[in-house]
């Protein structure tokens with residue numbers, strides 16, 4: 323990639339495209355970022371076979387017309403918005419986009435302006451080499467992923483559906499080259515997520531008669547609700563480990579673990595109960611084996627000497643692929659087992675279906691091939707499940723091949739910086755991401771029977 327690559331990312335980081343809530347986002351910044359990509363990637367915007375459309379004012383859809391209409395198109399995705407970043411705790415201000423010690427710092431450097439910039443830069447590089455793709459593809463840049471994507475991705479998806487588009491596959495954020503995230507597994511491995519967990523935001527509410535605090539009743543709305551949410555926190559949803567994608571992932575990783583992990587994972591027929599318990603010990607692997615329960619909001623009380631009429635809590639469940647929203651709701655009601663607690667579903671969706679990862683799965687195989695070429699040191703490429711949610715779920719009507727992968731090494735510190743503090747990307751990692759997309763686009767054009775001849779960076 324050219325020397326400007328880093329500089330372009332820094333400037334994008336300086337534009338605070340924050341989504342605060344579904345109702346509130348920094349639309350001035352979103353518009354500014356739209357103008358910015360126009361300014362720094364003029365070739366992308368001025369090429370005759372690329373159509374650019376703005377959707378719902380701030381999202382962007384690029385249609386790159388390939389020369390061979392018989393090939394089914396695919397889509398590359400990223401999002402322009404970021405979560406808020408209060409300045410406390412940051413080594414450098416989160417919207418400074420400063421470069422220090424080979425790293426670009428700031429909110430959005432991993433989630434997900436890196437992908438916005440890398441996709442456009444890779445395409446720009448191909449265009450400057452007079453490359454016209456054979457296979458058409460779309461680039462969808464949503465502007466509200468961090469607040470559910472209903473204005474951006476959902477609208478782009480509806481637009482494409484109305485045009486009769488069906489995609490061979492799509493690639494979005496959500497998974498990485500995992501580096502030290504699994505205890506005792508020191509070797510990095512590439513995980514391409516082939517599904518993502520579902521979600522349920524559930525409000526619990528207790529209404530009681532208000533009164534004077536000098537003569538309190540035996541139970542208050544706060545006490546009843548606290549007991550209910552505490553029961554939910556203390557009673558984890560069932561461990562679903564045993565089949566499906568995770569079992570496949572672990573079997574593929576088995577020989578990478580030192581003794582005795584390798585023996586346990588190579589003999590899951592015998593050690594399944596033990597492995598399933600071990601997975602619960604770490605908060606990341608725990609999230610892979612069950613529907614998680616996170617108590618995230620709690621509101622009650624209006625004055626120190628008033629018995630509160632109303633107490634409310636919101637719980638965020640992330641639903642394991644082997645369960646449904648309906649099943650989780652039933653379990654929750656059984657655990658709470660108190661008629662005074664009312665339930666209101668604020669938002670819910672089931673886990674995504676599992677995308678294919680067999681030899682015939684075009685998207686998966688292209689990603690695997692490109693990983694092996696760009697990261698020859700990575701021995702294992704494995705399908706996995708994304709524990710968070712992405713804009714990709716809005717496109718499930720257009721394709722059965724949804725693949726989540728960011729071609730970046732992710733260490734525990736990087737993992738906690740996503741939505742946390744000190745988010746940063748090394749200039750070298752960003753350049754490698756550009757190289758990855760540059761090769762991926764060309765691999766998607768190659769005759770699958772022959773070894774591709776690539777333009778090189």
Ligand SMILES: CCCCCCCC/C=C\CCCCCCCC(=O)N[C@@H](CC(C)C)C(=O)O
Pocket residue numbers: 467468469470471495496497498500503504513571572606610706708709710711712737740
């Ligand atoms: C043996 C396998 C090991 C696997 C380790 C897994 C480690 C997980 C690593 C990365 C997960 C990062 C997830 C990033 C995508 C999440 C994006 C996001 O925050 N989305 C929001 C969307 C919501 C609809 C607002 C979310 O809350 O999920």
Ligand SMILES: [Zn+2]
Pocket residue numbers: 401433434467495
């Ligand atoms: Zn993201």
Ligand SMILES: [Zn+2]
Pocket residue numbers: 405433468741
């Ligand atoms: Zn995010």
